[in-house]
Amino acid sequence: MKVSDIKKVACVGSGVIGYSFAVSFALKKLEVSLYDINQEALDLAKMRVHTSLELLIKNNIISEQEREEIENRIHYTTSMEEAVTGALFIQESGPEHYDVKHEIVKEIEEYADKDAIIASSTSGLLITEIAKVAKYPERFIGGHPYNPPHLIPLIEITKGEKTTEENVQLAKEFYISVGKEPVVLQKEALGFICNRLQMALYREVCELVMRGVCTIEDADKAVTFGPGIRWGIMGPSLVFQLGGGEGGVDGLMNHLHDSITLWLNDMADWKEFPPEFAKIARDGVEEAMKNRPREIGNDDVSLAAYRDDMLVAILKLHNKL
């Protein structure tokens, strides 16, 4: 199979992630079947598709007419047979439990072409384990998105023990063809790449707040108007390459080595968040919201709208929309 053979994609599970993947694929002119177990879930998905496309119209990414064409490319169904028949790429975004994923795998394989790639959106379950009930485990991969997948380009591709290299490459090429930025993990790692990075940073946010060094609001401000702006442009190693001047990243590591060692020895290395931190974080977020003007979001709804507008602006700069 070649990537160009993939004309139809099935999205199995139409929740927060499934509907958004459907938008992502339909935007790239693929026919999409969006499957869920009941009509209520599909009705909600349809509404979310509409709202997401509205945002793209508001930001001049698509026209009204294109919105209609995109909506017409998404076919909603509660029939697995209808969903996966003829689909050579299947993105599974069902509930995050092995037993449910096993049921879904069996049902997909009952009707799917045996060459179809099956990618699971799982946030942390092992592909080897998900695919253990499969007839053809060699075509199972992890295709882990970040929310919302129709805006965030990253896909972390993971392999199971039986996944073939050929299918990994095919999945990678497919994701690239629909404008994603896939990264293939060479080994299984809990939390993949970015959840580990996010938690490494958030552990230190917790440490600084619990020690009374800064508030939740100031830690957020420090990231947003400091390194976060640079990270939206390039990754930490390229940032350090520039920070090292003529010496580059290795120069920076060598130059600051003794100083960095002092910081590292003082930084958090605990293995579990203190249980009281969840409430401290919540109170800190509520305080921060009070201090924000409405235009940049001061409740969950306006904050999400602001995030999506800013994401669109950044994605345009990256030529990703």
Ligand SMILES: NC(=O)c1ccc[n+]([C@@H]2O[C@H](COP(=O)([O-])OP(=O)(O)OC[C@H]3O[C@@H](n4cnc5c(N)ncnc54)[C@H](O)[C@@H]3O)[C@@H](O)[C@H]2O)c1
């Ligand atoms: N939400 C996130 O931020 C996020 C990010 C990355 C990955 N993921 C992963 O994506 C997957 C889906 O998460 P979500 O947040 O969209 O969950 P969700 O609860 O919003 O959606 C799950 C959908 O699956 C449907 N479903 C239930 N049983 C099913 C079955 N047997 N067959 C098909 N569909 C079924 C539900 O009706 C629901 O619509 C999970 O594996 C999750 O770990 C989530």
